[in-house]
Amino acid sequence: MAENTPAGSTTDGAITVGQPVEQPADARVSAAPSYDVADFPVPNGREEEWRFTPLERLRGLHDGTAEATGSLRVEVTAPEAVTVQTVDRTDPRVGKAGKPVDRVVAQAFSAFEKASVISVPKDTVLTEPVRISVHGEGGVAYGHQVVEVGAFAEAVVVLDHTGDTTLAANVEFLVGDGAKLTVVSVQDWADTAVHVAQHTALVGRDASFKSVVVTFGGDVVRLHPRVVYGATGGEADLFGLYFTDRGQHQEHRLFIDHDTPHCRSNVAYKGALQGQDAHAVWIGDVLIRAAAEGTDTYELNRNLVLTDGARVDSVPNLEIETGEIVGAGHASATGRFEDEQLFYLMSRGIRAEDARRLVVRGFFGELVQQIGLPDLEERLMAKIDTELEAAVG
Amino acid sequence: MATLEIHDLRVTVEADNATKEILKGVDLTVKQGETHAIMGPNGSGKSTLAYSLAGHPKYTVTGGTVTLDGEDVLAMTVDERARAGVFLAMQYPVEIPGVSVSNFLRTSATAVRGEAPKLRTWVKEVKEAMEHLHMDPSFAERNVNEGFSGGEKKRHEILQLELLKPSIAILDETDSGLDVDALRIVSEGVNRVRENGEVGTLLITHYTRILRYIKPDFVHVFSAGRIVESGGAELADKLEEEGYESYVKGGAAA
Ligand SMILES: Nc1ncnc2c1ncn2[C@@H]1O[C@H](COP(=O)(O)OP(=O)(O)O)[C@@H](O)[C@H]1O
Numbered sequence: 172m173a174e175n176t177p178a179g180s181t182t183d184g185a186i187t188v189g190q191p192v193e194q195p196a197d198a199r200v201s202a203a204p205s206y207d208v209a210d211f212p213v214p215n216g217r218e219e220e221w222r223f224t225p226l227e228r229l230r231g232l233h234d235g236t237a238e239a240t241g242s243l244r245v246e247v248t249a250p251e252a253v254t255v256q257t258v259d260r261t262d263p264r265v266g267k268a269g270k271p272v273d274r275v276v277a278q279a280f281s282a283f284e285k286a287s288v289i290s291v292p293k294d295t296v297l298t299e300p301v302r303i304s305v306h307g308e309g310g311v312a313y314g315h316q317v318v319e320v321g322a323f324a325e326a327v328v329v330l331d332h333t334g335d336t337t338l339a340a341n342v343e344f345l346v347g348d349g350a351k352l353t354v355v356s357v358q359d360w361a362d363t364a365v366h367v368a369q370h371t372a373l374v375g376r377d378a379s380f381k382s383v384v385v386t387f388g389g390d391v392v393r394l395h396p397r398v399v400y401g402a403t404g405g406e407a408d409l410f411g412l413y414f415t416d417r418g419q420h421q422e423h424r425l426f427i428d429h430d431t432p433h434c435r436s437n438v439a440y441k442g443a444l445q446g447q448d449a450h451a452v453w454i455g456d457v458l459i460r461a462a463a464e465g466t467d468t469y470e471l472n473r474n475l476v477l478t479d480g481a482r483v484d485s486v487p488n489l490e491i492e493t494g495e496i497v498g499a500g501h502a503s504a505t506g507r508f509e510d511e512q513l514f515y516l517m518s519r520g521i522r523a524e525d526a527r528r529l530v531v532r533g534f535f536g537e538l539v540q541q542i543g544l545p546d547l548e549e550r551l552m553a554k555i556d557t558e559l560e561a562a563v564g
Numbered sequence: 565m566a567t568l569e570i571h572d573l574r575v576t577v578e579a580d581n582a583t584k585e586i587l588k589g590v591d592l593t594v595k596q597g598e599t600h601a602i603m604g605p606n607g608s609g610k611s612t613l614a615y616s617l618a619g620h621p622k623y624t625v626t627g628g629t630v631t632l633d634g635e636d637v638l639a640m641t642v643d644e645r646a647r648a649g650v651f652l653a654m655q656y657p658v659e660i661p662g663v664s665v666s667n668f669l670r671t672s673a674t675a676v677r678g679e680a681p682k683l684r685t686w687v688k689e690v691k692e693a694m695e696h697l698h699m700d701p702s703f704a705e706r707n708v709n710e711g712f713s714g715g716e717k718k719r720h721e722i723l724q725l726e727l728l729k730p731s732i733a734i735l736d737e738t739d740s741g742l743d744v745d746a747l748r749i750v751s752e753g754v755n756r757v758r759e760n761g762e763v764g765t766l767l768i769t770h771y772t773r774i775l776r777y778i779k780p781d782f783v784h785v786f787s788a789g790r791i792v793e794s795g796g797a798e799l800a801d802k803l804e805e806e807g808y809e810s811y812v813k814g815g816a817a818a
């Protein structure tokens with residue numbers, strides 16, 4: 172894993188400091204965010220925000236031809252204190268965290284029938300996680316979910332995605348003042364699934380939001396994890412892990428909008444790739460607006476390419492409109508599991524498959540520990556082993 | 565008794581779209597308990613010999629045989645060779661980010677010994693071996709070879725030698741880049757392993773310096789891909805005085 176960039180991958184990034192930029196990170200797109208799908212032109216693949224995505228594999232989610240004929244089984248298991256409601260689009264909480272940012276998630280917003288709202292009352296500290304299981308049973312579906320955590324409440328929400336589907340969805344997290352919310356979203360789809368979603372968190376005053384995005388499955392997965400701060404003192408930790416196999420397209424497009432003073436954000440995404448035409452895309456846009464004095468932010472993306480034929484596009488982007496910050500940085504690196512490393516380990520008696528496992532577990536291990544959820548830790552490491560075994564065959 | 569027999573070994577590498585023969589018929593027998601120094605100028609093929617014995621995929625064996633107690637080493641994969649008892653201390657050890665020294669050592673000891681060492685005795689064993697090599701315990705938590713100084717890399721190689729207890733140890737320029745203190749510490753490590761009498765050692769070096777600490781039974785001069793002269797320890801003294809000139813074609817340095 173020398174810090175070199177293998178053929179067929181790009182690792183470019185930019186830090187812009189000083190002048191307010193004419194086109195902030197999030198605005199280098201073909202249309203402004205909107206709730207209405209009609210405000211977005213049908214993409215042709217040359218747009219900045221679509222240039223990495225295989226449109227032909229989106230099954231019409233992007234051009235209005237995908238009719239919601241499919242079925243999705245959603246089950247929520249929650250401790251007693253939590254309320255689960257089904258509401259329609261006029262509910263004031265729906266769309267509160269932010270507008271959809273691309274045509275597919277706007278399509279989801281325009282097309283969903285009912286939204287579910289999961290609420291944790293204020294001052295309530297949950298001792299058990301809320302589990303939302305989303306199981307695809309084929310066909311096209313549009314979804315909308317809101318997780319609302321009241322002031323000074325604390326909750327862990329696990330969002331599990333399994334099965335086969337063509338799903339476009341919005342998930343909103345409304346984190347009340349002083350509240351703490353951890354969200355784990357696992358994309359463990361069947362290899363045929365298509366999943367495009369925006370996960371937007373609105374972080375309240377002195378609130379903490381932790382997001383863990385884990386993407387293993389799917390034919391195409393394209394996620395927009397986004398953070399906006401409603402008031403000062405908010406913190407966001409965004410962790411991600413992906414394991415991109417042969418033929419899979421997994422795209423994570425993060426945006427953190429520091430428009431409020433004295434907020435903190437930390438991003439760490441790591442991905443392993445193996446197999447022909449495995450394609451991982453990571454976009455990390457962080458914008459520190461002029462008003463956001465005292466901001467502290469860092470973002471990191473690392474990729475480990477295990478075989479030939481895989482491709483990584485990693486683009487960190489940090490734009491800073493004020494000098495009055497605590498810190499801002501980014502790092503992106505794509506390394507290969509080199510033949511020399513394999514030789515070194517094997518020359519110590521270690522079998523090739525064990526050598527690979529040692530290196531991949533090592534690569535993810537530090538991040539998994541940083542996530543700080545012991546239950547999840549074991550599940551993730553076990554899953555990583557399974558992914559590796561599938562590849563060896 | 566472990567015996568490594570190399571007979572008429574011929575090896576090529578692919579470089580610049582051409583096949584280049586590096587080893588041109590190497591003959592050598594190393595028995596358990598013996599130490600053979602292989603000395604030769606840069607570029608003569610010493611590392612190629614070491615890598616070929618360990619099975620590095622870049623080197624193609626085009627002729628000859630290598631056996632360990634009659635078993636065909638060339639038919640074995642890299643990891644099989646190591647489990648059969650061949651150990652190569654590399655001239656340029658490789659960085660393995662994300663994998664700690666302690667995890668690496670335990671994984672390789674488990675592989676080579678055929679079972680996981682008992683945790684309690686293992687911890688003690690590693691601790692003692694590290695103390696002998698003047699390595700700080702915090703070393704075990706670092707990633708393999710990542711950010712190691714030249715001296716630390718070589719100590720880490722010899723640490724593995726002590727823990728894996730091979731029957732054939734190939735040390736490729738373990739002395740290069742070491743200051744006198746480090747050379748002494750590393751040599752003492754090699755000698756501890758040799759004292760057990762269970763290892764046959766192939767000590768590859770460019771300089772005679774290390775031979776003050778590690779006394780060879782045999783010295784072989786390597787030039788242009790083969791052994792051109794063999795003798796006892798006194799041959800090293802001759803090399804010390806005269807250098808390699810007389811062995812290199814036309815007297816020019818390679
Ligand atoms: N992997 C390789 N690819 C190309 N050429 C190599 C490779 N390894 C060794 N050689 C060539 O083989 C010759 C011998 O190299 P080496 O075995 O490293 O010699 P020594 O260890 O004695 O200095 C040199 O000319 C070197 O350039």
Ligand SMILES: [Mg+2]
Pocket residue numbers: 610611612655736737
């Ligand atoms: Mg060499």
